Amino acid sequence: MSSILVERKENIGKITLNRPEVLNALDPNSIDQLDKALVELSKDENIRCIILTGAGRGFCVGIDLKYMKGYLDKGQKFPYGEFLRKYFNRIITRITTAPKPIIASINGVVAGAGLGLALSCDYKLASEKVNFVEAFLNVGLIPDSASCFFVLKKMGLTRALEYFTLGETIDAKRAFELGLINKVVPEEKLEEETNEIARKYASLPTRAIALTKKLIYYSLNNDLENVLEYEAYMQEIAGSTEDHLEALKAFIEKRKPVFKGK
Structure with missing residues (x-):
């Protein structure tokens, strides 16, 4: 077993x-x-x-x-x-x-x-x-x-x-x-x-969740200045995901986004 x-x-x-x-x-x-x-x-x-x-x-x-x-x-x-x-x-x-x-x-x-x-x-x-x-x-x-x-x-x-x-x-x-x-x-x-x-x-944007986890754990042990810089870096990555683009498209088309975790 x-x-x-x-x-x-x-x-x-x-x-x-x-x-x-x-x-x-x-x-x-x-x-x-x-x-x-x-x-x-x-x-x-x-x-x-x-x-x-x-x-x-x-x-x-x-x-x-x-x-x-x-x-x-x-x-x-x-x-x-x-x-x-x-x-x-x-x-x-x-x-x-x-x-x-x-x-x-x-x-x-x-x-x-x-x-x-x-x-x-x-x-x-x-x-x-x-x-x-x-x-x-x-x-x-x-x-x-x-x-x-x-x-x-x-x-x-x-x-x-x-x-x-x-x-x-x-x-x-x-x-x-x-x-x-x-x-x-x-x-x-x-x-x-x-x-x-x-x-x-x-049903949520999986890659954004992964990036958020990283950001939260990073924030536990860093000061505000470093966290702000890390946020900017991570947001650049999140902004290039398929799910983010889908969310923007869904907003324009006035519908709920369908996330694929990519």
Whole structure:
């Protein structure tokens, strides 16, 4: 059975973490499969939006403890730094730099590196039954996989310190209130709501979305002068896309534009 399932329906791609027996904890093999799926869907010109979700009761709980146990059984220290650089860091970067919008459809528990995986997505909606578990502190570790980066940006310093240094668990409603996720929906409505948002994204000018993602992340760590210059540079690129020309033509012809993601 494949650890990662990939589906294509019309212009929407869907990736399902398929290790429900371990709440979709990930090992090197499954991370490599996930990376391959992200690359393939990102390159597929027919795909305009990507959904990331989990099978069973979990979205993702980070590193597979069974894989870690293999090191401990041999009396070896688990190579956390090497593992993160080689695997999870690669996935987080792959998602944030993807040229397509990526939706996290959070179906179940989120913990450990799974938090960074979820928060790195562009749009996040969760079942009302989901819990976000700060698992790192409770096992003597620090937040990784960009968890601290995203939580700090969304919650602010005071709430981020509280969440990470007390090892808290928050439910979906509280996560929404704190700005961690975009939407909370009833469990039975999650797939329907996810598909509706995906269809919306898939109808928009995809290249403009990709450029906007780049601009937003650039703006996080640059001053106003640099951001203004980068905007001018990126707008020049956006202005040469087929979708922009279609929008201008549609305006003149008094109709809705039909974007092709080009």
